[in-house]
Amino acid sequence: MQNSDAMALTAALLAAAGGLTQRIHEGVVARGFEGVRPAHGFAFARLAPDGATVTDLAVHLGVTKQAASQLVDELVRKGYAERRPHPADARARLVVMTEAGWACTRAAEAAAAEAVGAWAEVLGEDGVRALRAGLLRVAPGGPIRPSW
Amino acid sequence: MQNSDAMALTAALLAAAGGLTQRIHEGVVARGFEGVRPAHGFAFARLAPDGATVTDLAVHLGVTKQAASQLVDELVRKGYAERRPHPADARARLVVMTEAGWACTRAAEAAAAEAVGAWAEVLGEDGVRALRAGLLRVAPGGPIRPSW
DNA sequence: AGCTTATGGTCAAGTAGCTTGACTATCTCT
DNA sequence: AGAGATAGTCAAGCTACTTGACCATAAGCT
Numbered sequence: 001m002q003n004s005d006a007m008a009l010t011a012a013l014l015a016a017a018g019g020l021t022q023r024i025h026e027g028v029v030a031r032g033f034e035g036v037r038p039a040h041g042f043a044f045a046r047l048a049p050d051g052a053t054v055t056d057l058a059v060h061l062g063v064t065k066q067a068a069s070q071l072v073d074e075l076v077r078k079g080y081a082e083r084r085p086h087p088a089d090a091r092a093r094l095v096v097m098t099e100a101g102w103a104c105t106r107a108a109e110a111a112a113a114e115a116v117g118a119w120a121e122v123l124g125e126d127g128v129r130a131l132r133a134g135l136l137r138v139a140p141g142g143p144i145r146p147s148w
Numbered sequence: 149m150q151n152s153d154a155m156a157l158t159a160a161l162l163a164a165a166g167g168l169t170q171r172i173h174e175g176v177v178a179r180g181f182e183g184v185r186p187a188h189g190f191a192f193a194r195l196a197p198d199g200a201t202v203t204d205l206a207v208h209l210g211v212t213k214q215a216a217s218q219l220v221d222e223l224v225r226k227g228y229a230e231r232r233p234h235p236a237d238a239r240a241r242l243v244v245m246t247e248a249g250w251a252c253t254r255a256a257e258a259a260a261a262e263a264v265g266a267w268a269e270v271l272g273e274d275g276v277r278a279l280r281a282g283l284l285r286v287a288p289g290g291p292i293r294p295s296w
Numbered sequence: 297a298g299c300t301t302a303t304g305g306t307c308a309a310g311t312a313g314c315t316t317g318a319c320t321a322t323c324t325c326t
Numbered sequence: 327a328g329a330g331a332t333a334g335t336c337a338a339g340c341t342a343c344t345t346g347a348c349c350a351t352a353a354g355c356t
Contacts, residue, residue, distance in 0.1 A: 006260035007193065009280045010172065013165040016287035020158050039342090045155065055304060067343055069306065091304045091351045112154035119286045131282045132157045134275055138267045139164035187313090203333060215314055217335065239322040239333040 020115055027111025033104045035078055043071060044097060044105045047081065051096035080104055168263055175259025181252045183226055191219060192245060192253045195229065199244035228252055 021038050028036060039061065046052050046060040058068035072095050075081040080101035086092035097105070120128050169186050176184060187209065194200050194208040206216035220243050223229035228249040234240035245253070268276050 006264040012283035016283050017161040017165040116154040134279045135160035
């Protein structure tokens with residue numbers, strides 16, 4: 001294996017991840033959800049199904065809790081999430097999705113399925129499955145944020 | 149294929165790309181190159197082997213030419229690149245790597261090979277090859293910058 | 297119980313990397 | 327030669343993040 005092949009793999013990964021994220025985002029916008037960024041989608045993934053605290057979100061997204069708090073502010077302002085008192089800890093607040101948040105999540109999943117479907121036409125269903133399986137094995141708990 | 153599988157694939161891609169980028173960056177720093185960001189590495193990829201103009205770089209990185217120009221400023225200030233008059237166009241300037249730039253590139257390739265080597269222990273050499281081949285087929289000219 | 301330390305969250309201020317807008321110099325096309 | 331396109335820079339502004347300080351509550355220790 002040449003060193004340059006490793007760089008090519010890295011570039012291909014970034015290109016694939018970036019392209020897919022972009023397509024999903026476009027699909028979400030096309031379904032009528034404006035003002036949402038891809039990061040919000042990954043926040044939703046952590047909020048579902050039972051909500052999460054700001055600190056949970058911060059860990060999941062790989063940012064400071066202040067940044068996560070600002071992101072929640074934005075989601076609340078746009079009507080996608082709510083802050084509720086935490087049932088077991090008076091310091092914490094449980095962030096839960098509203099119905100609008102769920103609708104946005106469903107839109108993102110549909111858009112993602114559409115984008116991945118285009119890949120299946122190139123690689124075949126099995127190829128996509130193999131790709132996902134391989135990625136899950138090498139990046140089990142990697143950072144969700146690419147964040148250069 | 150479930151919709152949620154498509155989201156899992158996206159998350160795995162981001163995690164893999166982010167993790168790999170991060171490891172390479174750490175490897176480059178460990179080899180004594182400070183003050184470089186991953187974006188610089190992808191700039192180097194375009195500068196090699198014959199240099200490039202600021203506009204070329206901007207297209208390659210998916211940013212405005214002002215942003216690319218700032219990035220070149222930084223590379224020049226740190227001694228990794230130089231601006232030369234363009235041999236065929238008096239408006240343009242050819243940005244070329246210095247010897248330090250080449251050394252940094254070699255360090256990045258070594259770090260990348262190391263990081264990918266860890267993957268080969270999980271997937272096997274063939275698995276990594278298959279992964280790269282699949283990614284190259286679905287993301288031929290995707291954006292290098294994930295840039296949410 | 298009471299004290300100490302750790303944890304969840306917010307407020308405030310600062311920053312890095314990007315953007316848009318305006319401008320000059322040079323090239324290209326007719 | 328003139329008109330428009332293109333390479334590059336300067337300047338200003340924005341956005342998503344950061345660090346640092348702070349308060350309220352929880353958990354652990356004696």
